[in-house]
Amino acid sequence: MPASDLSRAALSTVRVWLVGGGKMGGALLTGWLDNGVAPDNVTIIDPAPGRVPQGVRLAADPAAPLAEGPAPDVLVLAVKPQIMDDVLPAYRSLGDGTTVALSVAAGRLIAGFEAALGAGTPVVRSIPNTPAAVHRGMTVACANAHVTETARATCDALLGAVGDIAWVDDEALIDAVTAVSGSGPAYVFWLTECMARAGVEAGLPEALAARIARATVSGAGALMDQAEEDPATLRRNVTSPNGTTAAALDELMNDRAGLGPLMTRAVAAAARRSRELAG
Known part of the structure; x- marks a missing residue:
């Protein structure tokens, strides 16, 4: 900006x-x-x-x-x-x-x-x-x-x-800012790595999996940056009932073992470490 x-x-x-x-x-x-x-x-x-x-x-x-x-x-x-x-x-x-x-x-x-x-x-x-x-x-x-x-x-x-x-x-x-935005790019990079690995496990060649994971994450970020809708609306817009995306989100949005609780723990750990470093 x-x-x-x-x-x-x-x-x-x-x-x-x-x-x-x-x-x-x-x-x-x-x-x-x-x-x-x-x-x-x-x-x-x-x-x-x-x-x-x-x-x-x-x-x-x-x-x-x-x-x-x-x-x-x-x-x-x-x-x-x-x-x-x-x-x-x-x-x-x-x-x-x-x-x-x-x-x-x-x-x-x-x-x-x-x-x-x-x-x-x-x-x-x-x-x-x-x-x-x-x-x-x-x-x-x-x-x-x-x-x-x-x-x-x-x-x-x-x-x-x-x-x-x-x-x-x-x-x-x-401390919370550090945990969300300061450390946040690393979370996105790790998400990209995980998507690529999962693609390989699903049968894609490694180079292709890495390419499409990277392009998908960067493209979704660009779309979110330009869209007027909030992230939750954008997510719903690409999720057809009982479709492939919904099947994946059922795993990612699990209340106990999904991405949401994991991210909460990750951010809390980063914020805690930020406080420790500050003395």
Whole structure:
């Protein structure tokens, strides 16, 4: 979902430091540049980044950009959660209330960023997912009390450049968000694998089973994205009474052993692990 015209105007002048130029950082950067962020307003801080687009500045460590100034409007923290504690102290001088710290790291609480950067630091915690790489991501974000409306709109535009964006006021909901959308693409990929395997068991050649499973899942997703009907209606629309789809759904919709109870347990397990990682 592209940024709005207003967001494009705001993005054209925003200064961004991207700490971590890996897959998620790279996906965000591509979205920003496609939606109006000026390359020379972006600095990637990473000793070994991926592709660096023309015009974007690169620093191996934060010392150079901190010395050069000016401070960024948004400090995007896109490093792995397990090294975040080693990275944050270098940016404490930015915790004066003018730079927004925007995290895309799972399992890292707002309170942790406030402790590392300063109690008055505006912090936005967000959970994007991997379809951001093709600008079809789903991101949910939560802001602390120091984030102004202007800063929130800027973060909304940056995150919205790679897909859909929603906000929650209760940070505790982020664990459930992580379990549904953050981890969700893996569930869909596993479903595709299972469909392909089942096709082989039913007699299809392996390559054909893999091809039609992949195309069916991606095509159904595209249809759902464009349709006005909700998923339940779409499901009913393709299910003839006593037909082949109904026979399969009788298995998948079993109250005790079907996909519904299994997915509930899976999401609960992911949310529980998210809470454990957050400490």
